[in-house]
Amino acid sequence: MAKAVRLDKFLADAGKGTRSEVKKFIQKGQVQVNGTPAEKPELKVDQDKDVVVLAGETVGAAPEFVYYLLNKPAGCVSATEDRNDRTVMEYVPSDRKGIFPVGRLDKDTEGLLLITDDGDFAHSITSPKKHVDKKYVAKLDGEITEDTVKAFSDGIEFSDGTKCRSAVLECDENDKKTGIVTICEGKYHQVKKMFLCCGLKVVHLQRISIGGLYLDSNLHIGECKLLTDLDKKSVFIGNIH
Numbered sequence: 001m002a003k004a005v006r007l008d009k010f011l012a013d014a015g016k017g018t019r020s021e022v023k024k025f026i027q028k029g030q031v032q033v034n035g036t037p038a039e040k041p042e043l044k045v046d047q048d049k050d051v052v053v054l055a056g057e058t059v060g061a062a063p064e065f066v067y068y069l070l071n072k073p074a075g076c077v078s079a080t081e082d083r084n085d086r087t088v089m090e091y092v093p094s095d096r097k098g099i100f101p102v103g104r105l106d107k108d109t110e111g112l113l114l115i116t117d118d119g120d121f122a123h124s125i126t127s128p129k130k131h132v133d134k135k136y137v138a139k140l141d142g143e144i145t146e147d148t149v150k151a152f153s154d155g156i157e158f159s160d161g162t163k164c165r166s167a168v169l170e171c172d173e174n175d176k177k178t179g180i181v182t183i184c185e186g187k188y189h190q191v192k193k194m195f196l197c198c199g200l201k202v203v204h205l206q207r208i209s210i211g212g213l214y215l216d217s218n219l220h221i222g223e224c225k226l227l228t229d230l231d232k233k234s235v236f237i238g239n240i241h
């Protein structure tokens, strides 16, 4: 039994919940190993031989990497740990080691945040060389004008000389205090600073997409879901730059 692991670890690693959640499934008799209800979380299972069934469905061995999409709430930081603040990891239904947020959203920014343990995947999104589009909905304290749209398109320059690449700013004729911004970089506070350069303050910010992967309207704030392979591929589809 070279690959024997505890049943609760096996279930948690397979994305079925945190260690404490899967322990409850076991206590409630919802888990069977080789056709027999499992009684203890510490029961050892051999990932190659044993058949583990949770609520009628066979559970496969842990995938090499996991990919979560979190609808990040405001009030938590994009870090694996923090001494003062809640972190986004508290919303991930897994205690798998090595998972981390892909890039960062500010503490008060909501929306799409990816969390994974696949370093190459994360790098291909966050690397400044890759230019993956990120789309945000920004609510502002004033109205967007044609000059704002042009300034974004020309490339905003911050007061310290940092130059942003061309960005797309769209807004509805009937709501000029809300902009949809597409940027292909990830500079610190980038969207807020770009608007500030145009005399506008961002009062609410939400990320709605990375590449062709969009926030699912059924996923409430604070909820997290596992990505499918198709979701993962869509991150690299449809970039404008």
Ligand code: URA
Binding pocket: 104, 105, 106, 107, 109, 188, 189, 190, 191, 192, 193, 205
């Ligand atoms: N730009 C910002 O200003 N804040 C974010 O959280 C993301 C992009």
